[in-house]
Amino acid sequence: MNLRSSWVAETGQTREDTRLNQVGATTMVNPVQVRSGILPGSYDGKWRLSGFWMDKASAMTATVSEGRAVIQGDISQGVYPVALPAAEQVTFAAGDAQYGRIDLVVLKVYDNLYDGSSRNEAKVEIIQGVPGQAPKAPVAPPRSLALYEVTVPAGASAGNGGIPWSTALKDLRTPVVSLGGILPVEGPVLPGAHPGQYQDTANNQFQRWDGGKWVAYPEAVGGIVPSSASTLQGSYTGQYRDGSNGELQRYDGANWKPAFPGPYYTDLTDAGYTTSSTYTSTLLDTVQNPVSLSFVAPSSKSVLVHFGARMRSHKDYYGYLALRLTQGSNVIQEPDDEYAVIASNENFGSMSMNRRLAGLTPGLTYTFTFYYRLVANTVGAQAWYDNAFIRVDPQY
Structure with missing residues (x-):
């Protein structure tokens, strides 16, 4: 032997x-x-x-x-x-x-x-x-x-x-190295023995034992974690990585999230109409009710919102397309004629507008919802909406 x-x-x-x-x-x-x-x-x-x-x-x-x-x-x-x-x-x-x-x-x-x-x-x-x-x-x-x-x-x-x-x-073989050496992982991943111990994983990710788990170690402070290691947990809040889909992401201490979210977009592609003289989020003759778009407020506290539609109304009976802004169950801004897109023609026409909203709370989720109405009338006028859209661009 x-x-x-x-x-x-x-x-x-x-x-x-x-x-x-x-x-x-x-x-x-x-x-x-x-x-x-x-x-x-x-x-x-x-x-x-x-x-x-x-x-x-x-x-x-x-x-x-x-x-x-x-x-x-x-x-x-x-x-x-x-x-x-x-x-x-x-x-x-x-x-x-x-x-x-x-x-x-x-x-x-x-x-x-x-x-x-x-x-x-x-x-x-x-x-x-x-x-x-x-x-x-x-x-x-x-x-x-x-x-x-x-x-x-x-x-x-x-x-x-x-x-x-x-x-x-x-x-079943597994390697060992001398005290303080960096362990090349092969086979099962075993717990560390003390905080500050290091290992090199099978997918070439450098890791440090923090006392309870192996944590991906950045190549340098402020370094961007490469996409080859994009499935691993972050090392510290504010760390960046190249996501597996090519998106730059930021670690918030618990999860990887897009570093620069947006733009956010939604649309109405099934035309509908209203006869209501007060603002409503429900159109007739369409299955897309209501049309809403949620977004996360950026650190700048402000966003640009662009919205519009192909619209038509009835002679001088104006049709309005406006937005309602909510944060959870709180209404931040009701739909307002002053900030609405307006149509007053029997033929379809495309119109839109831009607005800047400021004073938002960073990190909170807000929601825009389409609301529709036309002026009071006794002739059965209808305001029609098609290809309506909402786009929100966070400002950084």
Whole structure:
């Protein structure tokens, strides 16, 4: 067996054993214990984690490549460094005649002082699972580090095709680094051990542990988070990011929101009419009732509103199109003839107007609603509206 360990054997530890296992990898999980895992790195620098990679050697045999790791025992037992300086092969038992099973490949430390095994060594081992209709992988034993789950189909053997290696392996390896090192995440994302710990995620996002969660760390104070990391939580209120749809967004302390909302727009595309001499939000002969547009007041407290329509009325019986402004259940401004679009022609004509509204409360949501009327009449006049629109442009 090639797997070498330090500080396990009662006698016979060589200087070579000691040199191979000077790993210095102690990613803390609490003040006393460290995380079990594999030292990162690869021969060509392209991969985060190459140690103890496993792949097919033959139908029922796999090759476990060289690597170094640390295996944490119980809180009073300390951490065991191990090293595999040359690749090792492991052979799986033939599959059950009826059911499949899941085996577990582990790095296992035997320490007679704690397990009474009469052994003091480290080994690459297969923990064989129990066959079943819905098999589960066995639990890793104490003082061991899980490397892979391997699904062994029913009837698998060297004589009938063996294990389907391309689909049978589930990689469980996870890296560790020295105290204070930046952890390259591979496999499950585990909690940090202390505020100020850093990790580099699989999607190349730099993160900091804040004592309760991993938080995306800006590339620089005031830096804009790139769109490749646009699904992650912000680091501080006022941080900006390039959203996944190309929209610049600002973090408000809880959510990412558009940095510059607007313009806001809505329209009436199904023509309707009114005979009411008082303002109403309901038109006849249309299904679009009422027509409203909500917007969020910007920090400048002011917006430009542009509204209009194709309108017609009846001779001198003026038709009016006005806006009602509300904030929640509060009416800020009722529709007013002085700020209305007016039509007094039997033929359709397009007209519109602009207004600037100021004194709004930043961050609150306001709503404009169309209201319609025509002057009092006794001739059954109608005011018609089509292609009406409201557009609100926040001023920044």
